[in-house]
Amino acid sequence: MVNILQQLAIDKNLAVSTQEITDWYNSLNLMDIENTIRQWIRVELWDGVSPVNGVPAETIKNSDGFPKDPNAKGYFVYIDNNLVYFQYHTLSGMNAITDANFAEECNKHVNQIVEQLKQQQITQMFLSAFADRTQANTVSQQQLDMMTALADIATKLGVI
Secondary structure, eight states, X not given: OHHHHHHHHHHTTBOOOHHHHHHHHHHSOHHHHHHHHHHHEEEEEEOSSSXXXXXXXXXXXXXXXXXXXXXXXXXXXXXXXXXXXXXXXXXXXXXXXXXXXXXXXXXXXXXXXXXXXXXXXHHHHHHHHTGGGBOOOSOOHHHHHHHHHHHHHHHHTTOO
């Protein structure tokens, strides 16, 4: 993650050293961040009967992507009480979600989401922490005056 933050500092033109980034990152309580994010996420098993967003269950089960396993299930993932995913196959392939693998697949999926959201959260925290460290990419008035004077001299000498 420190490498990502280093690149972000470069991209955002922030005057912050690698050591400062490392120290800042090491000061974070990653477990607290992760636990907070986990509280935002809720998973519910689809009963296989209820419609999903108005689409009848039979239409979903008969769609091309839905596993043909008669025991196939699906689950919903909510983030901040907003439905974000309807998952009906394993993350590692097109295998069916069943009662037997439901808990394991949900845990994998939630862990993946938590990791993504944790990186986003840390990135936002980093940008907030170092927002006032933007390097100026502008030429000062004194530098402009000097370049103008040099151009005038070069013109008088016939160099340009």
